[in-house]
Amino acid sequence: MDYFGYKQGKLYAENVAVAKIAEAVGTPVYIYSKATFLGHFNRLKEAFSGLDTLICYSIKACSNIHILKVLAEAGSGFDIVSGGELFRARQTGIDTAKIVYAGVGKTDKEIIEALNAPIGYFNIESEAELENLITISRNLGKNPKAALRVNPDVDPRTHTYTTTGKKESKFGVDIERARHVFNKYGKNGTVQLCAVHVHLGSAGKSVQPYAEALQKTVKLIDELRADGFTIEAIDMGGGYGADYETSTAPSASDYAGVIVPLIKDKGLKLILEPGASIAANSAILLTQVLYLKQGGKKKFVIVDAGMNDLIRPPLYDAFHFIWPAQVDPSLVPPKKFRHLNPEGCEQVDIVGPICEGADFFAKERPLPAVKRGDLISIFTAGAYGYTMSSNYNGRPLLPEVLVDGDQFSVIRRRQTYEDLIAHEK
Numbered sequence: 001m002d003y004f005g006y007k008q009g010k011l012y013a014e015n016v017a018v019a020k021i022a023e024a025v026g027t028p029v030y031i032y033s034k035a036t037f038l039g040h041f042n043r044l045k046e047a048f049s050g051l052d053t054l055i056c057y058s059i060k061a062c063s064n065i066h067i068l069k070v071l072a073e074a075g076s077g078f079d080i081v082s083g084g085e086l087f088r089a090r091q092t093g094i095d096t097a098k099i100v101y102a103g104v105g106k107t108d109k110e111i112i113e114a115l116n117a118p119i120g121y122f123n124i125e126s127e128a129e130l131e132n133l134i135t136i137s138r139n140l141g142k143n144p145k146a147a148l149r150v151n152p153d154v155d156p157r158t159h160t161y162t163t164t165g166k167k168e169s170k171f172g173v174d175i176e177r178a179r180h181v182f183n184k185y186g187k188n189g190t191v192q193l194c195a196v197h198v199h200l201g202s203a204g205k206s207v208q209p210y211a212e213a214l215q216k217t218v219k220l221i222d223e224l225r226a227d228g229f230t231i232e233a234i235d236m237g238g239g240y241g242a243d244y245e246t247s248t249a250p251s252a253s254d255y256a257g258v259i260v261p262l263i264k265d266k267g268l269k270l271i272l273e274p275g276a277s278i279a280a281n282s283a284i285l286l287t288q289v290l291y292l293k294q295g296g297k298k299k300f301v302i303v304d305a306g307m308n309d310l311i312r313p314p315l316y317d318a319f320h321f322i323w324p325a326q327v328d329p330s331l332v333p334p335k336k337f338r339h340l341n342p343e344g345c346e347q348v349d350i351v352g353p354i355c356e357g358a359d360f361f362a363k364e365r366p367l368p369a370v371k372r373g374d375l376i377s378i379f380t381a382g383a384y385g386y387t388m389s390s391n392y393n394g395r396p397l398l399p400e401v402l403v404d405g406d407q408f409s410v411i412r413r414r415q416t417y418e419d420l421i422a423h424e425k
């Protein structure tokens with residue numbers, strides 16, 4: 001589900017032709033669809049409405065404060081991983097009790113900021129961190145709530161870099177050790193250890209790992225309760241699949257179908273931390289063809305966006321559907337699909353201007369013929385797109401545009417050259 005589509009061969013974001021946005025703000029540019037963000041959020045909310053559920057959108061996926069505001073108004077809480085993200089979350093005016101905080105390396109400064117907010121739950125990643133949280137809370141006279149992040153040793157079968165729920169990962173504590181941690185710290189009198197957190201990693205294509213992890217976690221919660229601990233919430237993390245290709249990810253109701261029955265009679269509040277499943281196909285990265293070039297047998301399409309603007313293809317070996325923003329109506333793609341290859345396409349490498357071999361968006365990809373000046377859309381760029389961008393090669397960060405129906409607004413302006421050196425003066 002998303003609101004990017006072709007009308008008479010021209011690509012639209014909701015009811016705005018993307019070419020019109022390029023004309024107004026230039027390229028490259030990130031273009032977001034408000035209706036897509038809200039559509040994903042509301043489907044998830046609907047699917048889990050049978051439970052006491054708090055959806056905490058994961059800020060690191062896509063963090064523009066105008067987008068956070070849209071989600072906060074729809075009822076979302078936030079999953080943060082740093083003090084900077086806490087600061088962003090607070091720009092929305094949200095009730096800070098709807099914020100959960102994960103991360104293996106929280107600094108004292110960040111912990112104090114979160115205690116003072118005060119946030120809803122600290123997601124504890126190690127015994128050393130819990131000890132530190134207890135000390136700081138005691139000194140400040142605070143009694144925060146915390147969830148122990150457990151590592152259920154389940155493989156979401158995704159890229160190694162986005163796998164976090166296996167034993168060998170740096171996140172959480174091994175599930176067999178969780179009871180020991182509760183026995184040691186569960187009655188410390190300062191930090192209320194009253195929830196369990198699991199996050200398997202990103203880009204799961206199947207609901208099966210969730211069912212597996214949840215069964216293990218619910219069993220743990222039963223044991224902890226039998227040991228005399230009060231467990232009020234289970235946080236199932238994020239990592240729900242997103243449609244990088246049309247209709248390939250499980251839907252919100254597919255996830256609810258396995259999660260809800262396992263916890264509905266447990267008297268547990270459910271927390272979800274979706275990032276990519278909400279943000280990924282809520283944006284495109286619109287870029288312009290600079291040059292065409294032949295190199296040996298290869299044909300290169302050199303565009304004005306680079307890996308500093310969207311690093312997912314080299315970093316995660318990620319697939320992004322890519323298509324010109326204006327095509328002959330016979331070449332309008334019926335869906336986003338890896339093997340789409342209608343007649344009239346050429347096999348090309350789509351690359352950026354950065355001085356790195358890793359600067360590519362696609363290799364040996366069928367693309368309708370393009371020429372210098374044509375606009376090309378890199379789809380499903382909303383998650384870990386802008387938030388991972390950098391100034392590498394002296395390139396100003398891109399503008400972000402939010403489309404709402406037939407209107408669009410610049411929610412972050414393009415950086416200038418002056419911005420590049422502002423902190424060096």
Ligand SMILES: *Cc1c(COP(=O)(O)O)cnc(C)c1O
Pocket residue numbers: 058060061079081102103199201202203237238239240273274275276277383
């Ligand atoms: C990154 C992250 C998420 C969001 O993951 P997605 O794959 O974007 O859904 C949720 N929870 C935690 C703890 C994370 O680190």
